[in-house]
Amino acid sequence: MASAASKLGGGVKRTLAPPSPSPSVGSTTSAAAAGSSTPRKDRDTPSNIVFSQPALTGTGDSIVSQMAYAVSWLRGKDEPQGYQDVLGYLSLTARPEQDQEFFVEQMRRHPQIQWIPDPELSEQTWRSGTYLHRPTIPNVKNKTQLLAYLQKKTDASAVSVKDLKDGWPDCETAINELEAEHKILVVRAKKDGSARNIWLDDASLFHAVDPQFRLMWARVEVPSVENIVHRLLTAQQKPASEDPRLKAMQAPKVDKKKKRTQRRTGKSTNDHMQDLLKDYSHMKK
Structure with missing residues (x-):
């Protein structure tokens, strides 16, 4: 049996079975109509997808988030930092050179980052100079x-x-x-x-106030404006300024009547109705 198997194995090539053909549209439609109560779309859709939530778009790899990290990092540094230090903190040193140059140019334009050119170079490049955080209120630290x-x-x-x-x-x-x-x-x-x-x-x-006087002042009950005016009038004293609200309450309400506008008769231009519009009041007995 062993010799026969070796002979067969040497002359016969084993191949993987071809995948089973997918069912036709007609068969799937008939199967769904026959007994399947769940639509095909619901069966194929994963159940763990939440359509009300946005899809994951990254982990802070955009230039906006990276620039915010750079500003926060420079804020904690007292000395200027080179571009390699900033890119190394952001793990951007492995990026292509054109990407690094673009990020450095955006740093120089950022309002919270100050670029200090290299005084030893006559012509600055994107690699030259250092960077420092520019606070909202500068030069105030004591x-x-x-x-x-x-x-x-x-x-x-x-x-x-x-x-x-x-x-x-x-x-x-x-x-x-x-x-x-x-x-x-x-x-x-x-x-x-x-x-x-x-x-x-x-x-x-500033003048210090005695604590006992503060305690006495806190115990004083200040009356309302209406009570102050009433007490002054009861004591037959004229208040320096009367309460305007009391005047408004005591004043009688006056109903304003609308004036009737008199009708103005314009010049008559209807010649054929002059006899009807003529005044015959002088002919009355």
């Missing part, structure tokens, strides 16, 4: 610089703490210290008490 920036302002607008944190992330401690020294005015959020806006303040205008 209390002295913050007070100088507030003093240079020419208007009374507030300085947003959010813009200040763009270039000085840990400015909360300095803001609290300057507020305690009465050098800045701070508006805080009611929810968590965090600083929202700041203004320049003058410490010489």
